[in-house]
Amino acid sequence: xxxxxYAGAIREATAQEMERDPRVFVYGIGVxxxxxxxxxxxxLPEKFGKERCFDTPISEDAMTGFGLGAAxxxxxxxxxxxxxxxxxxxxxxLINMVSNYTYSTGGKLKVPLVVxxxxxxxxxxxxxxxxSLFSNFTHIPGLKVIAPTTPSDMKGMLTAAIRDDNPVIxxxxxxxxxxxxxxxxxxxxxxxxxxxxxxxGKDVTIVGLSWMNVEARLAADxxxxxxxxVEIVDPxxxxxxxxxxxxxxxxxxxRCIIADCDWVDSGFSAELSARINEKCFxxxxxxxxxxxxxxxxxxxxxxxxxxxxxxxxxxxxxVEDMLGLEAANLDGEDFFSHERRFxxxx
Amino acid sequence: xxxxxEPLPKATAIQLFKxxxxxxxxxxxxxxxYPENLMRTPMHMSMGQEFVCVGVCSALEGKAxxxxxYRSHAAFLAQTHDTDRFFSELYGxxxxxxxxxxxxxxxxxxxxxxxxSSGVVATQIPVAVGAAFAxxxxxxxxxxxxxxxxxxCDAGVFxxxxxxxxxxxxxxxxxxxxxxxxxxxxREARQVSKSLSDAVKPFGADTYDDDSGDVESVYSLxxxxxxxxxxxxxxxxxxxxxxxxxxxxxxxxxWNWGYRDQATVExxxxxRDALKTQRARLASHRVGESxxxxxxxEIDKAIQASVKRASQAPIPAPDRLQAGVFHEKA
Ligand SMILES: Cc1ncc(C[n+]2csc(CCOP(=O)(O)OP(=O)(O)O)c2C)c(N)n1
Ligand SMILES: [Mg+2]
Numbered sequence: 063x064x065x066x067x068y069a070g071a072i073r074e075a076t077a078q079e080m081e082r083d084p085r086v087f088v089y090g091i092g093v094x095x096x097x098x099x100x101x102x103x104x105x106l107p108e109k110f111g112k113e114r115c116f117d118t119p120i121s122e123d124a125m126t127g128f129g130l131g132a133a134x135x136x137x138x139x140x141x142x143x144x145x146x147x148x149x150x151x152x153x154x155x156l157i158n159m160v161s162n163y164t165y166s167t168g169g170k171l172k173v174p175l176v177v178x179x180x181x182x183x184x185x186x187x188x189x190x191x192x193x194s195l196f197s198n199f200t201h202i203p204g205l206k207v208i209a210p211t212t213p214s215d216m217k218g219m220l221t222a223a224i225r226d227d228n229p230v231i232x233x234x235x236x237x238x239x240x241x242x243x244x245x246x247x248x249x250x251x252x253x254x255x256x257x258x259x260x261x262x263g264k265d266v267t268i269v270g271l272s273w274m275n276v277e278a279r280l281a282a283d284x285x286x287x288x289x290x291x292v293e294i295v296d297p298x299x300x301x302x303x304x305x306x307x308x309x310x311x312x313x314x315x316x317r318c319i320i321a322d323c324d325w326v327d328s329g330f331s332a333e334l335s336a337r338i339n340e341k342c343f344x345x346x347x348x349x350x351x352x353x354x355x356x357x358x359x360x361x362x363x364x365x366x367x368x369x370x371x372x373x374x375x376x377x378x379x380x381v382e383d384m385l386g387l388e389a390a391n392l393d394g395e396d397f398f399s400h401e402r403r404f405x406x407x408x
Numbered sequence: 409x410x411x412x413x414e415p416l417p418k419a420t421a422i423q424l425f426k427x428x429x430x431x432x433x434x435x436x437x438x439x440x441x442y443p444e445n446l447m448r449t450p451m452h453m454s455m456g457q458e459f460v461c462v463g464v465c466s467a468l469e470g471k472a473x474x475x476x477x478y479r480s481h482a483a484f485l486a487q488t489h490d491t492d493r494f495f496s497e498l499y500g501x502x503x504x505x506x507x508x509x510x511x512x513x514x515x516x517x518x519x520x521x522x523x524x525s526s527g528v529v530a531t532q533i534p535v536a537v538g539a540a541f542a543x544x545x546x547x548x549x550x551x552x553x554x555x556x557x558x559x560x561c562d563a564g565v566f567x568x569x570x571x572x573x574x575x576x577x578x579x580x581x582x583x584x585x586x587x588x589x590x591x592x593x594x595r596e597a598r599q600v601s602k603s604l605s606d607a608v609k610p611f612g613a614d615t616y617d618d619d620s621g622d623v624e625s626v627y628s629l630x631x632x633x634x635x636x637x638x639x640x641x642x643x644x645x646x647x648x649x650x651x652x653x654x655x656x657x658x659x660x661x662x663w664n665w666g667y668r669d670q671a672t673v674e675x676x677x678x679x680r681d682a683l684k685t686q687r688a689r690l691a692s693h694r695v696g697e698s699x700x701x702x703x704x705x706e707i708d709k710a711i712q713a714s715v716k717r718a719s720q721a722p723i724p725a726p727d728r729l730q731a732g733v734f735h736e737k738a
Contacts, residue, residue: 124568131538
């Protein structure tokens with residue numbers, strides 16, 4: 063096996079599916095351009111032509127309806143938004159049309175549409191280029207929602223999403239694009255709706271969403287040095303949710319922290335917390351705890367960004383708090399910085 | 409203007425008459441039986457404007473992918489002539505177009521070219537553009553046709569869609585059923601452009617204005633527009649003036665709302681009702697009164713039979729609620 067980064071995993075899954083199935087095409091603002099959505103579509107226009115990899119006007123609403131029309135008439139579109147913030151203009155089509163035409167037609171229409179949405183921060187992205195909005199979409203019946211964390215999960219889940227006959231929204235945290243690991247070269251599917259235990263442990267379950275799994279792993283390493291054993295569960299698919307995996311884990315550990323990279327209020331963490339409370343009530347040794355963005359618009363200045371975004375420190379302190387441990391001095395710890403490589407501007 | 413050229417062949421004239429009659433009589437059935445409260449779905453009646461959908465769908469001879477608004481009855485029946493599935497859906501039966509989950513605003517018979525109708529204004533418009541793209545890529549030779557009201561042209565997505573269709577050289581027929589009102593708000597109160605066609609033209613579509621109120625004119629126009637759209641690889645915008653006879657939603661009239669004058673509507677529109685005109689035209693083709701009556705009788709019987717089948721069809725079982733949120737692999 064060879065190493066591949068997360069952006070490469072996306073590119074490879076897309077190319078392999080386009081190779082396998084001539085009905086698959088990719089489109090969106092900036093998709094075939096030099097920057098190619100963080101490199102995830104690089105080489106596709108050269109390989110598959112302009113009819114299967116193309117740019118669009120800044121018309122997210124129309125271009126989402128376009129994807130629906132193409133999907134129900136026999137193609138398999140992949141529509142890409144370089145920020146989920148821009149996909150808000152597509153929500154009329156996603157929520158009013160795409161999500162319900164299979165149901166409203168008693169299954170006569172199927173909608174094999176993948177919508178990729180980039181989430182996450184660079185630095186200084188401010189209030190309009192940094193949202194996640196998971197729960198805006200998991201709230202809607204008829205949409206599948208995935209947020210893979212690792213490159214190998216991404217490759218298998220995107221492949222499954224492209225082959226799925228239903229609309230799938232794929233959230234990609236931009237800080238993950240450079241994450242690398244062994245990824246099989248041949249095409250493979252990881253079924254949607256199946257979560258994954260990223261790290262087994264016994265004292266506390268952390269349910270991590272997207273990027274927060276990276277922070278949770280870092281936190282778990284730090285806590286392990288103090289004898290605390292953290293289990294990390296990555297739901298991977300947010301809808302439909304692999305509830306059993308999460309519930310089993312929390313029943314084992316008796317404690318749960320949900321680490322989301324989104325707002326806490328009415329966020330996906332609220333849904334997870336509600337379900338865990340419903341299913342694990344008698345087994346919980348402490349109330350479920352939630353970590354996420356501060357309930358403010360995202361600020362731009364670094365010092366306030368640091369307050370706004372949760373990270374491994376936040377996770378460590380949440381675990382300490384839950385277990386009644388002294389707060390450790392984390393000064394000597396090496397925390398991840400995206401800026402070791404990222405220099406802006408976007 | 410009118411696009412009616414020399415008289416259409418007799419067979420076409422008859423077919424247009426039958427299609428108009430089917431839509432009109434189906435809705436007359438609804439008007440009569442809606443108060444029984446068994447068709448519990450908001451009805452946006454096509455009555456008066458049927459000639460638009462009938463003319464366009466007939467012209468495309470089944471080779472259309474039709475997208476419609478909530479004012480869906482005429483579009484659905486003009487394209488499919490399928491009163492069975494139509495009434496079954498209105499009565500909420502398993503034999504309907506969406507096993508009762510869709511209702512009047514969400515009719516779909518994709519196997520017959522009526523792809524979907526939609527209840528949020530203008531949402532169906534970009535979907536037709538995507539369908540046109542799929543048709544080109546897959547070489548189906550079908551024409552994507554989208555029906556929408558003048559109110560939908562208030563929406564940004566309409567303009568986005570025409571732009572995209574032009575840019576991508578897609579032969580979409582954008583058909584505006586211009587009845588002059590969005591509910592009771594006149595077009596002049598919503599749009600600055602005097603002429604929608606003039607506003608649309610710079611977006612790269614061929615535009616056509618038809619105020620004939622005549623199904624044969626619309627038929628000829630649609631044939632011409634579709635042929636040119638395919639030949640020149642560009643969309644067409646058909647602005648077809650028409651009149652909704654009944655209230656915006658529901659089966660009653662709305663003369664008491666005060667936004668339009670009954671006498672004017674009767675003089676300008678109802679007096680030259682497209683169905684009446686077409687029926688009269690059959691005489692000029694030497695179709696006798698008894699032959700016309702026989703056609704009408706046949707259609708009336710078909711409607712009755714469909715209604716009967718619908719009323720005897722099963723109501724969805726409670727477990728159908730959860731079924732079909734996602735498409736299940738066959
Ligand atoms: C986006 C949206 N806004 C408002 C409505 C409520 N509404 C339903 S029909 C209608 C008027 C539309 O007029 P027009 O497009 O001319 O179609 P007509 O009803 O005349 O056929 C309105 C405002 C809606 N369905 N969707
Ligand atoms: Mg109108």
